[in-house]
Amino acid sequence: MTEQTPVPVDVTDDLPEQMRVRREKRERMLAEGTEPYPVGYPRTTSLAALRERFAELPTDTATGETVSVTGRVIFLRNTGKLCFATLREGDGTELQAMLSLDRVGAERLDEWKRLVDLGDHVGVTGEVITSRRGELSVLAESWELTAKALRPLPVAHKPLSEEARVRQRYVDLIVRPQARQTVRTRATVLRSLRDSLHGRDFLEVETPMLQLLHGGAAARPFVTHSNALDTDLYLRIAPELFLKRCVVGGIDRVFEINRNFRNEGIDSSHSPEFAMLECYEAYGDYNTMATLTRELVQDAARAISGSHVVAHADGTELDLGGEWRSVTLYGVLSEALGEEVTVDTDMARLVQYAEKHNLAVDPKWGPGKLAEELFEELVVPRLHEPTFVRDYPIETSPLTRAHRERPGLAEKWDLYVMGFELGTAYSELVDPVVQRERLVAQAQLAAKGDDEAMQLDEDFLRAMEYGMPPAGGMGMGIDRLLMALTGLGIRETILFPLVRPE
RNA sequence: GGGCUGCUAGCUCAAUGGGCAGAGCAGCGGACUUUUAAUCCGCGGGUUCAGGGUUCGAGUCCCUGGCGGCCCA
Numbered sequence: 001m002t003e004q005t006p007v008p009v010d011v012t013d014d015l016p017e018q019m020r021v022r023r024e025k026r027e028r029m030l031a032e033g034t035e036p037y038p039v040g041y042p043r044t045t046s047l048a049a050l051r052e053r054f055a056e057l058p059t060d061t062a063t064g065e066t067v068s069v070t071g072r073v074i075f076l077r078n079t080g081k082l083c084f085a086t087l088r089e090g091d092g093t094e095l096q097a098m099l100s101l102d103r104v105g106a107e108r109l110d111e112w113k114r115l116v117d118l119g120d121h122v123g124v125t126g127e128v129i130t131s132r133r134g135e136l137s138v139l140a141e142s143w144e145l146t147a148k149a150l151r152p153l154p155v156a157h158k159p160l161s162e163e164a165r166v167r168q169r170y171v172d173l174i175v176r177p178q179a180r181q182t183v184r185t186r187a188t189v190l191r192s193l194r195d196s197l198h199g200r201d202f203l204e205v206e207t208p209m210l211q212l213l214h215g216g217a218a219a220r221p222f223v224t225h226s227n228a229l230d231t232d233l234y235l236r237i238a239p240e241l242f243l244k245r246c247v248v249g250g251i252d253r254v255f256e257i258n259r260n261f262r263n264e265g266i267d268s269s270h271s272p273e274f275a276m277l278e279c280y281e282a283y284g285d286y287n288t289m290a291t292l293t294r295e296l297v298q299d300a301a302r303a304i305s306g307s308h309v310v311a312h313a314d315g316t317e318l319d320l321g322g323e324w325r326s327v328t329l330y331g332v333l334s335e336a337l338g339e340e341v342t343v344d345t346d347m348a349r350l351v352q353y354a355e356k357h358n359l360a361v362d363p364k365w366g367p368g369k370l371a372e373e374l375f376e377e378l379v380v381p382r383l384h385e386p387t388f389v390r391d392y393p394i395e396t397s398p399l400t401r402a403h404r405e406r407p408g409l410a411e412k413w414d415l416y417v418m419g420f421e422l423g424t425a426y427s428e429l430v431d432p433v434v435q436r437e438r439l440v441a442q443a444q445l446a447a448k449g450d451d452e453a454m455q456l457d458e459d460f461l462r463a464m465e466y467g468m469p470p471a472g473g474m475g476m477g478i479d480r481l482l483m484a485l486t487g488l489g490i491r492e493t494i495l496f497p498l499v500r501p502e
Numbered sequence: 503g504g505g506c507u508g509c510u511a512g513c514u515c516a517a518u519g520g521g522c523a524g525a526g527c528a529g530c531g532g533a534c535u536u537u538u539a540a541u542c543c544g545c546g547g548g549u550u551c552a553g554g555g556u557u558c559g560a561g562u563c564c565c566u567g568g569c570g571g572c573c574c575a
Contacts (some may be wrong), residue, residue, distance in 0.1 A: 017547055018512050018529050060536090075539070082535035100535060118528075132536045154513040155527050157539055161514080163570050175513095360575075500569065 018152045025115050026148045036148040041123030044068045048093040050128065051136065059134035068125040069095065069138055070146060072174070074156065078113050084137075087122065092180055096137040097124045104140050112143065119149035119174075166491050167499055178313070182492060185304050186482055192303035193257065193277060193478075196296050202253040202279055207242035209235060209259070215439075215454035216240030216399075219262040222272075235261035239278050240399065240473070241460045244428070247280050248468045255279035257478065271490050271497055275478035280428070284472030286411045289425035290388055293415060293474055294324055297386070297422075301485060312487025318418070319385075320484075326388040326413075329375055336378040341371065343393050343408040350374065364450070368393025383416035386484075398438040398454070400426040415476075417484045423476035430471065432464035 015023070029036045045067050057063065071087025074094070078084075081101040088094045101109050103126065116122060126140040154160055156175050165172040165179070172179045194204065212231070214221040216238030224233050239256050246254045257277045266272060277296075281288060301310050301320045308321030334341045337353055350370045354361050359377050361370060371393060383389075390413040394402055400410035404427075411427035429435055439461065445453035482493035491497045 016512060016529095021529065075537095077537045077540050078534095079537070079540085080534040082537080084537045084540085086538075096538080098536080102535085131538095133538070135536085135538070137536095152512045152528060155539090156513095157527075158514040161509095161570085163509095164513085166570095171513095358575095502569075 019150060022117055022148065022150045022152070025117070026150065029115065029145070029148070034145070036145060038144065038146055041070050041144055041146045042068055043070045043123060046091075046093070047071060047087065047089045047095040048091055050095060050138075051093055054128060054130075054136055057128075057130050057136060059130050060132045061130045062139075063128045065128050066126060066141070067128055067138060068123060069097075070121065070123045071095065071097075073116060073118055073120050073122055074153070076116070076118055081109070083109065083112055085116070085122070087124070092177060096131070096135050097122075097126075097140060097143070098129075098131065098137045099124075099140045099143060104142065108143065115145060115148075117149060117152070119151070119153040120145055121147035121149075166497060167502065169496055179492075182482075182486065182488065183495060185486060186493060186495075188303050189300045189482060189485060190257065190478070192300040193296055196299045197255050197279065200253065200292070202255045202281075203251055205243070205246055205251065205254055205256055206258065207236075207239045207246075207256055209261075211236050213455040213457045215442075215457050215460070217260075218396075218452045218454070220264055220451050222261050222263045237262050238276070238475070240475070241457055243278055243280050243473070244468060244471075245460065245463045247282055247471055248463045248466055252282035252469070253280070266498070271479060271494055273498065274480075274490075274494075276475055277478060278473070278475045280471050280473045282469040282471050285427040285470070286390070286413055286425050286472055289472040289474040290326070290413060290415075293423055293425065293476065294386075296476070297481065297484075300481065304485060310485050314487055316487065318484065318487070320417075324386045324388060326390060328391045329389050329393075330371070330391070332379050332389065333371060333375045337374070343368070343371075343406070345371070366395050368395030372396055380416060380421075381419045384418055386415065386417045386422075388413045388415055397426070398442055399429055399435075401429045418487075420480060420483070421477075422480050422484055423474060425472060425474035428468070428471045428473045430464065430468040432461060435464050436461050 026036045047069055050067065050069065054063070069087065071089045071094075073085050074088045075086040076083070083099040085097045085099070086094050087097055099109055099112050104112070122143055123146050124138050124140045124143045126138045126142070129137055129139045131137050154164075154171060154175055159165075160168075160172055160175065165176070169179070173183070197204070210224070210226070210233045212233060214234040214237055216236070217240065219237040221237050222235040224235060225231070226233050237260055239258070239260070243254055243256060255277060256279075257275065259273050260276045261273050263272065264270065279292070281292070284292075298308050298320055301308050305311060309317050309319045311317055330342050339353075341350070341353075345367065347367045347370070350367055351361055353374060354370060357374070357378060359373060365373070375389075379389075391403060391406065391409045392400070392412045392414075394400065394408055394410040397410040397412050400412045403409035403411050413425055414421050415423040415425075429438070439454060439456050442454040443456040446455055479490050479493045482488065483490060486493065
């Protein structure tokens with residue numbers, strides 16, 4: 001719903017000089033009958049193809065071959081009768097264009113100098129040569145402006161401020177090779193994940209993002225409204241309950257890669273919308289999911305770096321190879337506390353430990369939740385190498401099967417790397433009666449005002465009552481996977497992260 | 503939520519203790535037929551985030567707000 005129609009204003013008044021000048025050049029072209037934004041340019045080759053074909057061309061050589069190329073002007077070096085420009089095309093390949101008086105003529109050379117600014121898109125047709133300095137170039141016979149840039153590019157040799165990079169990613173992409181590389185790395189990782197899953201007979205599905213009830217995880221949802229149904233809807237916090245319906249329906253190996261939305265904090269490792277991989281495997285359990293997850297991550301590492309060792313932006317390396325460490329929650333917590341703690345340790349003892357380590361205790365927490373909080377406080381920041389932390393208290397895992405051997409625990413692991421949680425997996429709870437008990441308990445929490453608790457999803461329970469096979473399920477944050485693979489902050493791995501209005 | 507900190511030309515940043523708001527790149531004018539962030543000569547360019555206050559005088563000090571960043575809970 002538009003609250004007000006934008007009022008057209010004459011923006012040409014009162015502009016900074018550089019924008020005014022560029023607008024005037026556009027006007028001048030139109031007045032002279034030249035199109036500043038023509039429909040295209042008949043290019044015959046890409047810059048990358050030329051670079052590849054003529055990689056070995058010796059210095060100061062003319063090939064006799066005429067080509068047409070296009071690109072954005074990123075450097076200009078104009079002299080009296082011979083002008084140089086560096087063009088760059090979408091994949092980042094750069095190539096020099098040369099415009100000489102004797103080839104293009106006085107008029108077109110003058111117009112080049114008069115009209116072309118840094119940032120403009122141009123098309124150039126001419127002979128492939130190398131310059132006297134050995135630079136592979138197209139020596140123009142003719143040229144056209146293909147899109148006039150009305151705003152000046154920022155300085156190419158200084159990094160944009162962090163805020164400008166995020167708010168104007170398009171500019172960041174123009175001036176910073178690392179920004180372009182990150183987009184490609186992310187695409188490579190996504191393709192690798194899909195390839196790895198397809199190779200293991202998993203089927204990709206898309207389940208609802210707009211949901212009538214919110215569930216599948218513990219998180220605060222975004223609320224929106226359907227006019228047609230005249231009802232509030234939730235943006236999903238997880239696809240879990242729908243993917244399990246798929247497994248009930250016989251899609252034995254199923255996955256989804258898409259966005260979840262959580263109405264929570266925004267910081268260097270949390271974004272309100274984030275991409276997630278979730279997958280389920282009938283007759284799998286949390287052990288098969290651990291193997292699968294490790295292989296998915298290792299395949300992705302190999303896809304971007306050729307090995308299990310990935311290079312981070314800060315120059316360090318992270319080795320994701322091998323079997324990965326596997327510990328139990330209470331095991332590492334006991335180690336950190338220096339005293340034996342189990343799922344049976346009573347609340348009073350745990351509170352003592354919390355006080356000793358200056359951890360504020362929420363009175364709503366049970367002993368399981370408190371143990372997890374202690375773990376997050378004392379252990380997680382030190383988990384740099386990939387580590388599976390297994391066997392969580394069942395109290396905090398309402399959708400997880402009880403541990404097959406140890407009462408009070410659930411068959412769940414969290415995968416930690418670089419001090420953050422990368423993924424989680426369960427041996428899924430498939431007994432519809434127990435499932436109902438747990439969800440009713442959640443719904444009662446929700447009714448008492450816990451806005452992270454799930455609502456009672458009768459349709460999900462009905463599905464479970466038709467019989468879901470034993471299954472393992474796993475979820476992994478895509479943005480965080482990129483962080484682990486590249487060492488970048490979450491705002492760099494997400495192309496257009498949410499920012500406050502300017 | 504708390505603490506610290508930043509916001510100045512298109513971009514990146516300076517500006518002594520409160521005393522004429524500057525540089526590099528970019529831009530404009532000129533020179534240059536082999537440049538590589540070209541070079542040389544000349545010139546312009548500012549609501550110092552917004553609003554209020556103190557002061558003869560505020561980019562600078564104080565208050566409120568906005569948008570970032572870092573640290574802590």
